[in-house]
Structures are given as structure tokens and as C-alpha cells.
Amino acid sequence: MPDDMTIPVGDGFDQMARDAVYRAMFTRRDVRSYFTSEAVDDEALARLLLAAHHAPSVGFMQPWNFIVIRGTARREQVRDLFLAAREQELPAIEEERRALYRKLKLEGICESALNICITCDRRRSQGSPLGRWHNPEMDLYSTVCAVQNFWLAARAEGVGVGWVSIIEARALKDLLSIPEHVTPVAYLCVGRVSEFAPKPDLETHGWGRRLPLPELIMSETFCGQGEVPLKSTIARLKVATCEKSGKPLI
Ligand SMILES: Cc1cc2nc3c(=O)[nH]c(=O)nc-3n(C[C@H](O)[C@H](O)[C@H](O)COP(=O)(O)O)c2cc1C
Incomplete structure (x- = not known):
């Protein structure tokens, strides 16, 4: 944490704990390239999922589910969905950036130890839509909070996470047998990594800053x-x- 950031002690964390929280945030990365063959043990994975499950949610709805995908064949099918979606997305990219787009590594579906699809059950609090009557999409935002908790906890555990959104949702739902009223929010590649890059991949490759x-x-x-x-x-x-x-x- 920056030295000159002073926070009244009160109920706040001590300096070391605060530093650790900010460190997780500032050094978290979207990982696609540095996955190792090391497994993520269930003890660590359980902690990450517990962190995700403690995310805030509208009306305490907790609309999430976590589909853990380890099978190689299914992951190859998901990667095929990614490859098809990438081709579909390409024409929408400015012509002069297409060559760079093609070169970018935008997923680590098969190289990572496992994949997790975090979904949002849009019917979970049917009948009592506290906080969602005017803004029904709040359940989706809640699920994204769970994703971020998972991502930050993973960084602290030395586990890399890469979010793959270049997948057609309908096809993913069919492949993972996700019911109609459930939305796949995040498809995550999860695994031990050799390093966390100092800055976003897309910045390194000149895509954005x-x-x-x-x-x-x-x-x-x-x-x-x-x-x-x-x-x-x-x-x-x-x-x-x-x-x-x-x-x-x-
Ligand atoms: C909703 C969402 C979808 C994303 N989808 C992809 C994706 O399909 N492929 C990819 O390589 N990165 C994806 N990313 C990662 C972003 O590219 C990355 O967060 C951004 O470049 C900043 O890098 P950083 O996360 O390492 O700080 C996604 C991130 C978010 C939040």
C-alpha cells in the first residue's frame, strides 16, 4: 500500500494485513500463459470457493453456483467453442488491429489445472425480489462480486485465474447442461502458475493501457x-x- 495513505485505525486492519489486501488487488492478473502442471489441491480450492461464497449479493440472494470442470474432453469442447467465437468476433475488430488480435493468447482452458463456470440462478429468490424489482440485473452483478472474491483470494494463494468470455453462451449452456433460467456469468481457467505478470497482457502487447x-x-x-x-x-x-x-x- 502507498506509504502516505493513512487510515484511522478504528476497526481497520493492521498495516500488514492492509498491505496484503491491496497487494492482492494490485498484483492480481488475468492469467492465460503461465499455468504449470501442478494441481490445485482441494484444500486451496475450497478456500477460494468459500471466499466467493462470501461475496455480497442483492437481498442476500446468493444466486451463484460453481461448476468445477476437470475432464479433458469437455474442456477441449469448450476450447473449440472459444475458437469458433473468436472467429465470429474478429470482423468486429478494427481491421488494423486484427493481426494483433489473432496473436493474443486469450484463454488457458486446457493448460490450466481445472476450469470453473460460475453461474447465476435468476430464479433463486423467486417471490421475494428484494432489491431486484426495479433492477432485475442485480443478481448478475452479485455473481460478478463472487467472481472477484474468487479471483483475489486466488491471487493471495498463488493460484492464477483467467476469465474467458469469448464463448457463445447458448453453446456453453448446452455443453454444461445449464438450465434455461441459469446464466453462465464467468468461465474461469484456474491453476498454479510460474509467475504473475507485472502488468496486464493486453497492455504488454499494446492493446490498451x-x-x-x-x-x-x-x-x-x-x-x-x-x-x-x-x-x-x-x-x-x-x-x-x-x-x-x-x-x-x-
Ligand atoms: C468480464 C471479463 C471478461 C474477460 N474476458 C476475457 C477473455 O475472454 N479472454 C482474455 O484473455 N481475458 C479476458 N478478460 C481479462 C481482461 O482482458 C483483463 O482483466 C484486462 O486485460 C486487465 O488485465 P488484468 O486482469 O491482468 O489486470 C476478461 C475480464 C473480465 C473482467
Whole structure:
């Protein structure tokens, strides 16, 4: 955590614990390339799933399920779905970026130790849609919170996670026998890794870069100008962090 970030002690974690939480967030990576053949034991996997299961959810709905996929044949079928979807997506990519798109490694379905599909059961709290009457999609957002808990806990355990979204949902549902009212939210490649890259793969390959956070902050209304002190505090944090570690964390 940046040195000059002071937080009142209160009920907060001690410095080491706080550092660990921020470290998990700042060094988490989407992993596609560095999976090793080492297994993820059930003890570790159980902790990751428990972390996911403690995510917030609208109306405490807990709409998630976790399909653990270990079989090689099924994973090869999922990879075929990915390959087909990638071809379908290609024409939507700007022409001058297509060659780069083709070169990017965008999945580790078969190389990882196992795959997990995290789904959202859209009927789980039927009859009492607390928090979802106006915004029915909140159950999907809740499921994404579970994905992020899983991802961060995995980073802390030294387990890599790669999210594959380039898959046609209908075909994935058929392949995994997912019922009609259940939505596959995340298809994750999970496994021990040789390293976590210092920055996103897509940044390394020149596809994108992290946007400057101050430019994303608005005041009072969308596009509202202001919050100058907050923005310069953020800018200082980044500089302080860069100077210390040599790597931008934010
Ligand atoms: C909803 C979602 C879908 C994603 N789908 C893919 C994907 O299909 N293939 C892939 O290689 N990465 C995928 N990613 C990973 C992003 O490319 C990655 O998070 C981003 O480039 C930033 O890198 P980082 O996660 O290592 O910080 C996905 C991430 C999210 C949150």
C-alpha cells in the first residue's frame, strides 16, 4: 500500500494485513500463459470457493453456483467453442488491429489445472425480489462480486485465474447442461502458475493501457468538474508508489 495513505485505525486492519489486501488487488492478473502442471489441491480450492461464497449479493440472494470442470474432453469442447467465437468476433475488430488480435493468447482452458463456470440462478429468490424489482440485473452483478472474491483470494494463494468470455453462451449452456433460467456469468481457467505478470497482457502487447484514474472521477453529476484536491491526492499516491517500487500500482 502507498506509504502516505493513512487510515484511522478504528476497526481497520493492521498495516500488514492492509498491505496484503491491496497487494492482492494490485498484483492480481488475468492469467492465460503461465499455468504449470501442478494441481490445485482441494484444500486451496475450497478456500477460494468459500471466499466467493462470501461475496455480497442483492437481498442476500446468493444466486451463484460453481461448476468445477476437470475432464479433458469437455474442456477441449469448450476450447473449440472459444475458437469458433473468436472467429465470429474478429470482423468486429478494427481491421488494423486484427493481426494483433489473432496473436493474443486469450484463454488457458486446457493448460490450466481445472476450469470453473460460475453461474447465476435468476430464479433463486423467486417471490421475494428484494432489491431486484426495479433492477432485475442485480443478481448478475452479485455473481460478478463472487467472481472477484474468487479471483483475489486466488491471487493471495498463488493460484492464477483467467476469465474467458469469448464463448457463445447458448453453446456453453448446452455443453454444461445449464438450465434455461441459469446464466453462465464467468468461465474461469484456474491453476498454479510460474509467475504473475507485472502488468496486464493486453497492455504488454499494446492493446490498451490503464486509464488515468483522475480523468474518471466526476463531481456531483456525470461529467461534473471538481474534486480537484481528491484528484491531486490520487496523482500523488501514484507518484509515491512508482518511486518506491519502480512499478505503477494504480
Ligand atoms: C468480464 C471479463 C471478461 C474477460 N474476458 C476475457 C477473455 O475472454 N479472454 C482474455 O484473455 N481475458 C479476458 N478478460 C481479462 C481482461 O482482458 C483483463 O482483466 C484486462 O486485460 C486487465 O488485465 P488484468 O486482469 O491482468 O489486470 C476478461 C475480464 C473480465 C473482467
